[in-house]
Amino acid sequence: MQAAQRGEADALEALITRYQPRVFRFSLKMCRNVDDAGDIVQETLLALARKIGAFRGDASVSTWLFAIARNACIRRRRRGKFAPPREESLERLEAGLRDRIADPGAGPEQTTLSHEIEQRVTLAIDALDAGQREVLVLRDVEGLTAPEVAEVLGIRVDAVKSRLHRARVAVRARLAPALSAPVTAPGAGCPDVLALYSRHLEGDIAADVCQEMEAHLAQCTSCLAACDSLRRSVALCQAAPPGPVPDAVASAVRTAVHAAIEEMRRGAPSAG
Ligand SMILES: [Zn+2]
DSSP states (O other), X not given: OHHHHTTOHHHHHHHHHHHHHHHHHHHHHHHOOHHHHHHHHHHHHHHHHHHGGXXXXXXXXXXXXXXXXXXXXXXXXXXXXXXXXXXXXHHHHHHHHHHHSOOGGGSTTOOSSOHHHHHHHHHHXXXXXXXXXXXXXXXXXXXXXXXXXXXXXXXXXHHHHHHHHHHHHHHHHHHTTTTTOOOOOOOTTOOOHHHHHHXXXXXXXXXXXXXXXXXXXXXXXXXXXXXXXHHHHHHHHHHOOOOOOOHHHHHHHHHHHHHHHHHHHTTOOOOO
């Protein structure tokens, strides 16, 4: 980081290579279009190369990168207003991803997550509305803290959390068959255990509420199973590795960053 800030090109390139997979994954989840995601990665990392001197630490870099990528995605969505609507079905999107990105299970950091489960997690997240999706992706997939997510989105922390709880419950519902979670309905006297459990994961329920819930779970198997499936569903979102960045995207980024470095060396005013 410091070497990159001193203007060492190799360090800057290493930094860009490090952030690239996460920025690509985030952009893909936000735009749900591989071509747009590629353009956004390039735009975002180019901005990083130009503004590297302004950062104080890793946390500020990732928060900033996600905010830049998100804004680029929103701009693109607006610009596409008069273009034919891109109603890509999830199935088509899935097929497109399979064709264009190499099998993520082939890398050295192979996880125990099966490819099929991975696809299901992707589809469950894609099915969320945009507001819930960006919160869940930043918090559970990218691992930002709730205050960092609030900073990226420019909203309050409690708004982040209420969207997060709804998003987690929706993703769990879609993954439930794959998690072989029993579908027994909660009883008439059952509390809203999924929302409570999600708040518990955020460290946001008081000790007495927690105790009440534990007492309920000790005697209610359907709520216990529901909480367990939510825990596993969140864990699956957290475990999904960033897939490989398509070669065409990586090489376009490399070319653009090299050009930017040359430009900065010559002292030419940057184009922003
Ligand atoms: Zn219950």
